[in-house]
Amino acid sequence: MPAYVLEIVTLSLGLLLLLAEAFIGPQRKRLIGYAAIIGLSITFILLLFTCSCTGSSAFWKFYSPDSVALFYKGLALLCTIVVLILSLDYAPVLEKFSARAGGGPAIGEFFALPVFICTGMRWMASAIDLTSIFVSLELITIAFYVMVGYQRKNKLSLEAAVKYLILGAISTGFLVYGLAWLFGVTGQTNLSAIGTALYATENKSAALFALALLLVGLAFKVAAVPFQFWVPDVYQGAATPVTAFLSVGSKSAGFIIAYRILQPFLASPVLQSTTLSLLVALAGATLLVGNLAAISQTNFKRLLAYSSISHAGFLLLAFASVPRHATTLGPIQVVSFYLAAYLIMTLLAFAVVCVINRVSGSDDLSAFDGLAKRSPLLAFALLISAISLAGVPLTVGFFGKLFVFLLAIDAGHTWPVAIAILGAAAGFYYYLKVIRAMYWNTATDATPITISPLLKFTILVLVIATLVLGVYPQPILSLLQ
Amino acid sequence: MRIRRRSRSHPVPLTTFSPPLPLSPLDLLILLPIFAAVAIACGLPARPAALVAAVANVGLVIGLLLMFQAHQTTPQFAASRIVLQSPHIAYAVGLDGMSLVLVILTAIVTLCAVGIAPPAGVSEKVWYSSTLLIAAGALGAFLATDLFFLYAFHEMALIPTFLMIGMYGHGGRENRLHAAWKITIYLGVGSLVLLAGLAWLVLSASPAGGITFDIATLTAGAQQLDDKLQASIFLILLIGFGILVSLFPFHSWAAPAYAAAPTPTAMMHAGVLKKFGLYGLLRIALPMLPSGAASLWIQNLLLWLLLGNILIIGLVTIAQKGLDHVLGHSSVMHMGYIFLGLACGNSIGYNGALLLMFAHGISIALLFALAGHLRAETGTLEMSRYGGLAKRAPLFGLLFGLAAMASLGLPGFANFSAEIMVFLGGFKGSAGHIGPVQLTTILALWGVVISAVYMLRAYKTVFMGPQGELPLTDPPSLTLGQKLPLFLLTTTLLVIGFCPQLLLHYAQPVLDLLPRH
Structure with a gap:
């Protein structure tokens, strides 16, 4: 079965859910969430049976179902499913902040929109033409604009939505302008044709101008310094499941288009060195700012926002590395592995944040005080997630960092690696702050926390995945060979 | 998940052990406590499960001892499962004489630490x-023959250590949190320094075929590196491992952490886990970077630092008022002798260092266990409030006396045999010439006097003289379950003290292979 069939199926699922939303009573909107989870889970199973086969028609100039694309489709599906599960748990808060003027809560669309974003991310994973890249990107971003501002009675959420909309629109503008310049330089929209045209281009300065514009747009999407200013505010203001989705889904989507768009530049002998040095500079700045700014945070969602910036730094560092030895893992393998690890551990963290936010209405680190007594499972899950984000061995996060370091050292990036090591040391400090709160501090409110069986199951799966892949990471790497 | 077995690339062991199960006994040794911990977390009765696992581990170690080929220098009972092709990382374990000694230490101390019931x-x-x-x-770290798992297992042990000190530490909330946060950050940063050094080592010593973490392959590769590079890597490893062992001046985390730690955690960390740093120097730094270890400036640096441990911390110990702080500082001080054994650069010094690692581990665990009982009875360890305790609790006084004598190195105890070997190592081959090592040894000998001062003073204040102000109505009474671990530790100290060869004949063949200078 060709992979694009599944995208069509999911898109129809999203439309169907929206249609059904109109006919479902206000108290039973969560059914839409369950339907979406079941639909996406079936899609995920079907994804395992799709082939990387292509045809000769013009369609395949827009769409590539290669192994990297399939990998990112899998990530997008898993991420969306977990986000929907979190949303179901978070529904009471959403209902409170999104009530219609006439009365009843309006949370139906909240479960349908992620399905569209998921479709967009999966389309983007396969997009190899400037037009299909842009269309899929817009599908994602527009749905995110709605989701970030979904809690219309919550001022923080509205502020976040306005920031995200304005800055997002500007960055899209940069990206489109860059795409236009790229088209102007090469006369092509297909990326492999662009690669051929750029290989020995005579318009070096025009191509570099296009690159600069593209990097601005991409840096915004992946939350790289100096285009990271929106991240902490938007992460803090958005509903927690949306933050999780932005942090994981939006970032992996950003990295897959960065991979596709930058490939022609990196393959061209004329442009390679400039592209690499720009990427290294971005990576170094991102690592520095992300990690140092995270140290002083007292709000856990903001802390995770800066952590997301610092992880973008590690990913960019991997991107900017050209290995000298054939045995070293290549940048795309390392980046994909890192993103998979990041998905597991970040969603795990957000799952706990979601529950805490629902129970206590706060994301401050002090809301986590004494969690070990209130819910040993949640505390243990966040412990595992935090040490994995910090890069402690025997968790999947360690291998992510290890691969980045090995790759960057092999590529000869001594200084950025030194910054990255300092960043990892800082990370050790700020991630452990939450462990300190959970295990060492005493709770102000000692009522035990209950969570739904579905969420409990999800959290257990994520914990086990973090630990098992931290000892035996080969399964993910085998998918990327 | 597919698990493949790999035939070892370095010299094949004389006797290849073919396990009836797919697990080697060494896997079992590491997995038993982990499974027991998981089972306890899932709701199995905690104390029985923990005791069963600890006893089973001691049994396993005895079994391993019986099957162990003492003359053999390659790892025995080896098993290896590749977890990653490139870079090459394998979950690989093996037991040689050096790791055997530390595995015995771990099994004994664990059994005694598990015996202590929670307040x-x-x-x-x-x-x-x-x-x-x-x-x-700790067991995983001592048994791993793959650098990645050697490092990873130690990290795995640190996390529960931090949690325990922070959650159930002594001395008031502020003090507990401060001590716990200090040890967390200190050892976290130390581990990162160590990781940087190990990464540098792996990158420079891996064969051309690809990066590997296999210790035997790396040893062969690293010995070929030029002197300057070896010295640089050795320095980073010395600092990294040194922080973990509280090498002066990176020691300030240790005493407050041990004073605050719950008794079993203090026993496990001071007794066992801290030895990881020394083991790392013996297993990684010395054999892989022989000319780094032999370079003069590193030698001299190490000698200065270890004198800091012995003399400066020794004097600091004398000034302590709490028994827990005396024990914590004394543990830091005694690391200096072990470093001296490593710095001797000859076989007798290495043997002395390893034996002292064992002896110190047992004696400090015994002291912390006794101090823990005292604190549980009275709620404080401030020495001036005690007095005349030996009269009311003779057995307790006797045991503490024996432990204190062991700790200060009186003949008959394992610590004495070990320290005398270290001092002999310092003078071996000097042929009447007084070099830096000999000078350091002479100064270090004064440390014995310092230990005698603080240990005897502590003993006198707490156990002798008129009864203290402490409103102690009942003498500290020990149940049989509490006595048994104390007897076990004391007996071990005496047996090894009278016959150190019992342990050393396992380790000597391996230690003799270490480079000398």
Whole structure:
């Protein structure tokens, strides 16, 4: 079965859910969430049976179902499913902040929109033409604009939505302008044709101008310094499941288009060195700012926002590395592995944040005080997630960092690696702050926390995945060979 | 998940052990405590499960001892499972004489630490499973023949250590949190320094075919590196491992952490886990970077630092007012002698260092266990409030006396045999010439006097003289379950003290292979 069939199926699922939303009573909107989870889970199973086969028609100039694309489709599906599960748990808060003027809560669309974003991310994973890249990107971003501002009675959420909309629109503008310049330089929209045209281009300065514009747009999407200013505010203001989705889904989507768009530049002998040095500079700045700014945070969602910036730094560092030895893992393998690890551990963290936010209405680190007594499972899950984000061995996060370091050292990036090591040391400090709160501090409110069986199951799966892949990471790497 | 077995690339062991199960006995040794901890977390009765696992591990170690080929220098009972093709990382374990000594230490101390019941209001689950996880991590680190797992297992043991100190530490909330946060950050940063050094080592010593973490392959590769590079890597490893062992001036985390730590955690960390740093120097730094270890400036630097441990910390110990702080500082001080053994650069010094690692581990565990009982009875360890305790609790006084004598190195105890070997190592081959090592040894000998001062003073204040102000109505009474671990530790100290060869004949062939200078 060709992979694009599944995208069509999911898109129809999203439309169907929206249609059904109109006919479902206000108290039973969560059914839409369950339907979406079941639909996406079936899609995920079907994804395992799709082939990387292509045809000769013009369609395949827009769409590539290669192994990297399939990998990112899998990530997008898993991420969306977990986000929907979190949303179901978070529904009471959403209902409170999104009530219609006439009365009843309006949370139906909240479960349908992620399905569209998921479709967009999966389309983007396969997009190899400037037009299909842009269309899929817009599908994602527009749905995110709605989701970030979904809690219309919550001022923080509205502020976040306005920031995200304005800055997002500007960055899209940069990206489109860059795409236009790229088209102007090469006369092509297909990326492999662009690669051929750029290989020995005579318009070096025009191509570099296009690159600069593209990097601005991409840096915004992946939350790289100096285009990271929106991240902490938007992460803090958005509903927690949306933050999780932005942090994981939006970032992996950003990295897959960065991979596709930058490939022609990196393959061209004329442009390679400039592209690499720009990427290294971005990576170094991102690592520095992300990690140092995270140290002083007292709000856990903001802390995770800066952590997301610092992880973008590690990913960019991997991107900017050209290995000298054939045995070293290549940048795309390392980046994909890192993103998979990041998905597991970040969603795990957000799952706990979601529950805490629902129970206590706060994301401050002090809301986590004494969690070990209130819910040993949640505390243990966040412990595992935090040490994995910090890069402690025997968790999947360690291998992510290890691969980045090995790759960057092999590529000869001594200084950025030194910054990255300092960043990892800082990370050790700020991630452990939450462990300190959970295990060492005493709770102000000692009522035990209950969570739904579905969420409990999800959290257990994520914990086990973090630990098992931290000892035996080969399964993910085998998918990327 | 597919698991492949790999035939070892370095010299094949004389006797290849073919396990009836797919698990080697060494896997079992590491997995038993982990499984017990998981089972406890899932609701199995905590104390029985922990005791069963600890006893089973001691049994396994005895079994291994019986089957161990003492003359053999390659790892025995080896098993290896590749977890990653490139870079090459394998979950690989093997037992040689050096690791055997530390495995015995771990098994004994774990059994005794598990025997200590939690005070009221403490979750049994967390209490016992933490101790078991620390034990599993230490065993894994001592048994791993792959650099990645050697490092990773130690980290795995640190996390429950931090949690226990922060959650159930002594001395008031502020003090406990401060000590716990200090040890967390200090050892976290130390581990990162160590990781940087190990990464540098792996990158420079891996064969051309690809990066590997296999210790035997790396040893062969690293010895070829030029002197300057070896010295640089050795320095980073010395600092990294040194922080973990509280090498002067990176020692300030240790005493407050041990004073605050719950008794089993203090026993496990001071007794067992801290030895990881020394083991790392013996297993990684010395054999892989011989000319780094032999370079003069590193030699001299190490000698200065270890004198800091012995003399400066020794004097600091004398000034302490709490028994827990005396023990914590004395543990830092005694690391200096072990470093001296490593710095001797000859076989007798290495043997002395390893034996002292064992002896110190047992004696400090015994002292912390005794101090823990005292604190549980009276709620304080401030020495001036005690007095005349030996009269009311003769057995307790006797045991503490023996432990204190062991700790200060009186003949008959394992610590004496070890320290005398270290001092002999310092003078071996000097042929009447007084070099830096000999000078350091002479100064270090004064440390014995310092230990005698603080240990005897502590003993006198607490156990002798008129009864103290402490409103002690009942003498500290020990149940049989509490006595047995104390007897076990004391007996071990005496047996090894009278016959150190019992342990050393396993380790000597391996230690003799270490480079000398």
